[in-house]
Amino acid sequence: MRLDEIKGNEKLVERLTASIRSGTVSHAYIFEGEAALDKKAFAQAFAKAILCENNPGIGCDTCLSCRKIDHDNHEDLIYVEADGRSIKDEAVEKLQAKLRVKPYGARNIAIISDADSLTLRAQNRLLKTLEEPAGGAILILLSENMENLTQTILSRCVKFRLDYFGKESYEGMLDKAEEVADLLLAGEPFYKRKEAIAGIIKDAGKADAFLDALERVYRDRLIEPAEKGKLYKKSQIYENVAIIEETRRQIQRGVAKGYALKDLVIKIGG
Numbered sequence: 682m683r684l685d686e687i688k689g690n691e692k693l694v695e696r697l698t699a700s701i702r703s704g705t706v707s708h709a710y711i712f713e714g715e716a717a718l719d720k721k722a723f724a725q726a727f728a729k730a731i732l733c734e735n736n737p738g739i740g741c742d743t744c745l746s747c748r749k750i751d752h753d754n755h756e757d758l759i760y761v762e763a764d765g766r767s768i769k770d771e772a773v774e775k776l777q778a779k780l781r782v783k784p785y786g787a788r789n790i791a792i793i794s795d796a797d798s799l800t801l802r803a804q805n806r807l808l809k810t811l812e813e814p815a816g817g818a819i820l821i822l823l824s825e826n827m828e829n830l831t832q833t834i835l836s837r838c839v840k841f842r843l844d845y846f847g848k849e850s851y852e853g854m855l856d857k858a859e860e861v862a863d864l865l866l867a868g869e870p871f872y873k874r875k876e877a878i879a880g881i882i883k884d885a886g887k888a889d890a891f892l893d894a895l896e897r898v899y900r901d902r903l904i905e906p907a908e909k910g911k912l913y914k915k916s917q918i919y920e921n922v923a924i925i926e927e928t929r930r931q932i933q934r935g936v937a938k939g940y941a942l943k944d945l946v947i948k949i950g951g
């Protein structure tokens with residue numbers, strides 16, 4: 682994904698593009714966003730925009746650097762991920778060793794997923810890197826809730842909150858979720874329910890955003906009793922939200938998204 686393909690975060694994207702083009706990119710960022718957001722995809726799009734040879738600030742998808750990022754084999758991009766439940770001290774030590782190596786291109790970029798899971802010791806070690814980043818390196822921390830990070834880390838990073846993004850906007854997904862909720866309320870037969878979510882089943886990347894949107898639709902109905910809200914019993918809405926949460930857990934446990942969604946539209950009531 683290129684930076685300009687990230688929807689729903691236009692102001693942030695504009696700001697990042699401007700900072701790359703004016704040479705004022707910061708050396709450390711925290712991007713916070715819900716679990717359902719593919720924050721790594723966002724970080725890769727940002728890295729692409731920084732390193733792109735043809736179209737810096739946005740990326741081009743065709744230069745060597747962009748293609749390497751797409752293929753997950755860019756030499757200057759360093760990924761740090763949780764090992765089990767946490768990112769430990771040793772992982773940060775390894776990262777620091779890699780950052781000491783001169784980049785092939787303009788600079789090294791480290792993407793730290795699940796930064797919330799950095800142990801306190803690991804955070805303290807990372808602090809040194811944040812204080813004196815080696816030769817133009819950029820650190821990108823991805824977090825679900827940045828309150829899990831120490832103040833000293835937070836104070837050394839530029840912090841942004843990510844909204845829903847994707848090639849299809851969250852707003853588009855809300856319309857879809859509304860349509861599906863109406864259909865479920867009307868008690869339509871299974872084949873019609875399945876038909877309504879066919880597009881989402883086909884493109885698994887949309888499943889999380891769809892679940893979030895559907896939950897939002899139900900929660901909105903709780904506070905809009907005047908119109909559509911009166912069609913639902915409150916207890917039914919809570920039950921539906923519980924089914925959505927169970928579907929998320931199934932997906933986290935490794936159940937195929939398409940299967941979990943089909944199960945959802947069978948179980949949910951009007």
Ligand SMILES: [Zn+2]
Pocket residue numbers: 732733734735736740741742743744745746747748
């Ligand atoms: Zn490029």
